[in-house]
Amino acid sequence: MSEVALLQIIGLCVVGTGVLILLFIKGMFLRVIGFVAMVLGSFSLIALGVPQVASLPPAIEKFDLAKVKSPDDLASIGQKIFFSKGQCALCHSIGPSHSARCPDLNGIGAKLSQEFLYESLTQPQAYIYLDFRHATKPEEYPARMPHINKDPIGLTKPEIFSVIAFLQKMSGEPISIKVEDVMESQEEQTEAVEVALNTNSVSTSFVLAESDVAP
Amino acid sequence: MKSASHIKQSNVQSFLEKMPTIFKWVSFLSVLLLPVIAMAAGAETKAMSVEYRDVPGIGSRNLVWIVAQQHLLLAGFVLGVPIFGWVCEIVGWKTKEARYDKLAKEFTKLLTSAYATTALFGGILLFLLIGLYPKLMAYLTDMFFPSFLVYCLLFLAETATLYMYWYGWDYMQGNKKAFHLFLGFLLNLFAIGIMIVPNSWATFQASPVVVGDGDAWARAWMAMQNPTWWPVNIHRLIANVVLGGFIVGAYAGIRYLLAVSREEREHYDWMGYVGNFIGVFGMLPLPFAGYWLMREVYQYNQQMGITLMGGFLAWLFILQAMLIGVLFLGANYYFWMGITYRIPGSENSYKKPIMAMLVVLLLCLGVWMTPHTLVASLAEAQKMGGTHHPLLGVFGVMSAKMTVANIMILVTFMSFIMYWRAGKQETAGWAKAAKAIMNGLLAIAAVAVIVLGVWGYFVPAIIRINYFSVAQVLIVGFIMVTFTPLTALLLKSAKTTTEMVWGKMPIRAGYCLVLNAVMVILLMSLMGYARSSSRVHWHIYGVMRDTSDYAFSPALGYAAAFMSLNTFVYCLLVAFIFWVATLGDKAKAQQTKAVDVPGGAPVMAGGAPSTAENMKSGILENHK
Numbered sequence: 001m002s003e004v005a006l007l008q009i010i011g012l013c014v015v016g017t018g019v020l021i022l023l024f025i026k027g028m029f030l031r032v033i034g035f036v037a038m039v040l041g042s043f044s045l046i047a048l049g050v051p052q053v054a055s056l057p058p059a060i061e062k063f064d065l066a067k068v069k070s071p072d073d074l075a076s077i078g079q080k081i082f083f084s085k086g087q088c089a090l091c092h093s094i095g096p097s098h099s100a101r102c103p104d105l106n107g108i109g110a111k112l113s114q115e116f117l118y119e120s121l122t123q124p125q126a127y128i129y130l131d132f133r134h135a136t137k138p139e140e141y142p143a144r145m146p147h148i149n150k151d152p153i154g155l156t157k158p159e160i161f162s163v164i165a166f167l168q169k170m171s172g173e174p175i176s177i178k179v180e181d182v183m184e185s186q187e188e189q190t191e192a193v194e195v196a197l198n199t200n201s202v203s204t205s206f207v208l209a210e211s212d213v214a215p
Numbered sequence: 216m217k218s219a220s221h222i223k224q225s226n227v228q229s230f231l232e233k234m235p236t237i238f239k240w241v242s243f244l245s246v247l248l249l250p251v252i253a254m255a256a257g258a259e260t261k262a263m264s265v266e267y268r269d270v271p272g273i274g275s276r277n278l279v280w281i282v283a284q285q286h287l288l289l290a291g292f293v294l295g296v297p298i299f300g301w302v303c304e305i306v307g308w309k310t311k312e313a314r315y316d317k318l319a320k321e322f323t324k325l326l327t328s329a330y331a332t333t334a335l336f337g338g339i340l341l342f343l344l345i346g347l348y349p350k351l352m353a354y355l356t357d358m359f360f361p362s363f364l365v366y367c368l369l370f371l372a373e374t375a376t377l378y379m380y381w382y383g384w385d386y387m388q389g390n391k392k393a394f395h396l397f398l399g400f401l402l403n404l405f406a407i408g409i410m411i412v413p414n415s416w417a418t419f420q421a422s423p424v425v426v427g428d429g430d431a432w433a434r435a436w437m438a439m440q441n442p443t444w445w446p447v448n449i450h451r452l453i454a455n456v457v458l459g460g461f462i463v464g465a466y467a468g469i470r471y472l473l474a475v476s477r478e479e480r481e482h483y484d485w486m487g488y489v490g491n492f493i494g495v496f497g498m499l500p501l502p503f504a505g506y507w508l509m510r511e512v513y514q515y516n517q518q519m520g521i522t523l524m525g526g527f528l529a530w531l532f533i534l535q536a537m538l539i540g541v542l543f544l545g546a547n548y549y550f551w552m553g554i555t556y557r558i559p560g561s562e563n564s565y566k567k568p569i570m571a572m573l574v575v576l577l578l579c580l581g582v583w584m585t586p587h588t589l590v591a592s593l594a595e596a597q598k599m600g601g602t603h604h605p606l607l608g609v610f611g612v613m614s615a616k617m618t619v620a621n622i623m624i625l626v627t628f629m630s631f632i633m634y635w636r637a638g639k640q641e642t643a644g645w646a647k648a649a650k651a652i653m654n655g656l657l658a659i660a661a662v663a664v665i666v667l668g669v670w671g672y673f674v675p676a677i678i679r680i681n682y683f684s685v686a687q688v689l690i691v692g693f694i695m696v697t698f699t700p701l702t703a704l705l706l707k708s709a710k711t712t713t714e715m716v717w718g719k720m721p722i723r724a725g726y727c728l729v730l731n732a733v734m735v736i737l738l739m740s741l742m743g744y745a746r747s748s749s750r751v752h753w754h755i756y757g758v759m760r761d762t763s764d765y766a767f768s769p770a771l772g773y774a775a776a777f778m779s780l781n782t783f784v785y786c787l788l789v790a791f792i793f794w795v796a797t798l799g800d801k802a803k804a805q806q807t808k809a810v811d812v813p814g815g816a817p818v819m820a821g822g823a824p825s826t827a828e829n830m831k832s833g834i835l836e837n838h839k
Binding site for chain 1: 423424425426427428469472473522526527530533534537538725726729730733737748751752757758760761762766767768769770771772773774775776778779782783786790
């Protein structure tokens, strides 16, 4: 018996019980309970009568850098990171958007160099000038952009390179990131993890657990 | 080696002898605790890697669903009741009518009994979340910890204020009443704080923002200010008033059905009327708040909006329309019954307008419930020329639904105005002109709402959403804002032709109040499921994915069965709480009959005003 059929039978039983209570029981409080049961059972039956669609989660994507053969492969990984782990699309749009809270990134790969993009992602405050508008000591404008290589987003170096590759490709620019650079940065990352493993097992296990989508 | 160890042993012995007894005990306990500490350290290491825990049988998600729903519904009642309880107290204070003060006290009695249960379910929910979703809770704690502290402080302040407000009710009368009202204000202020702080955690899950650098307080504040925080705050604030009003109405309805004396019937009939009025009063602006929330959801993430309105949750809005429709019908029906039974002689003069209102409401409900697309076989779809029915298809879109929602609000508002004016004859010289203007305005408003709705089909969606829908809301709002004071002015000098008779409502009026409360509870459960499911497979949308076995969102039928179960459990829980709360009244009522001595038993805080007064009058009579 399917789940829907089983629930329909339960619903019918609940409604039936409610009707029986209303027909044969004199106690007013019990009659109210019967009435409520009838209403709730009917609601369930109606809801079971509409199309039943469950929302199933998509498969979790694993980014395997070993399979990266070309800069285009890298850009497609970067695109996925842009819309998922990197959380870039929470604020930035690609093309004009009413809902974007931060600058439109359309064509950004053509406007900015690879180094500048990397710096903007990892040191967002680097080129933000001081605010001299007030009589008090000049202060830094707070950057809305977070450090993308730190918690809570915490992209790894290869992941950041992948995002830059995506931004360049999306802007119609040749991808300046080389696959070898990414592999090198991946090795650096692995070494760092190994060092951490030797020094602090707890924190490393956390890093590894968190890096579901990491290469 | 042996001698060395012997020396060490003797040193230890002498050290132990010199130690004060208390330190010996502490050392002993420390040794005993060592394995526990070691286990805890092991657990910590393990906990870091545990993302989920499950509950056999029922499943972790279902258990959290039940407990969270009970907590939220109880909290809605606990936060909604002080708002109108306090307003009621102010009305009593200003008009010097004791019955309002008594009613406010009765509301607060229900609140006091529900408060502890709400906190209890909150505690259970917290333990379950920490235990079953450690990774998510660690993330949220890291993000929001300072707000947890604020929440605790607010809770302490709320509890202390509630104690003073409730237990000081009888003491703070006369000159001290102003202070009592101030306590009521504080109670509401803290209650709103208690609501909006956790709202920020839940809305962050649905509409997270990227949190920049800063200290813990700055980061928490940034995370709190997410796009759906304030729409949800406003929506929940109003919804809590609606829930509280209808629950109080249902309580009064059941007490009315169970009443044995005329006084009881009169009192609970009146209380039922007030509860229904509060519910309807809150219900009228609620669709506007919901509209704002959905607009913000669309602005934040169009995909999330589409999932809600056009994706796998689309049919949910048909069920929502059905529940809202029944609620509107129930609330109006109760008003109409009030006109018929409380104001003898008016049933004939209002028969036609009531019939017209019923027809309009049913037509509007039909349009609201029309789905955008129909489930049809290929052959049926070919006959229709697509999945959109040629006739009904036009009613399935937002423009039609916004229009009928506004019309239904207008009709319900006019039901209330009609009830207000029934049994009274205006005497002011300008009454005729005022009534003509009101009728004209009402007709213009209705036509304007319909014209804007039809025009909405022919303009881009953004124009309709930003201008037409807003204009419809403003038109209806204008009617409500102008008609209410105008009617109050008209009735100020009016003469009463028929006195209101309380306690004469038929039995179905009590059931109607119960039905309204059940509809509101179901609606809140349904929309809670919608809000949660709109995140699809994310704990925090786009940030933290749900990787548990329960990452899927169940289909509507299964969810509705769960909502019904939750509603039933909640109704039983509330009935139990209210039953416990009224035990004191029953005991006192019995005492009043039994005790025949001057001075009798003192009136305790918590006694129903009517019972307390009956008791006093009984004692006075005995004196005489």
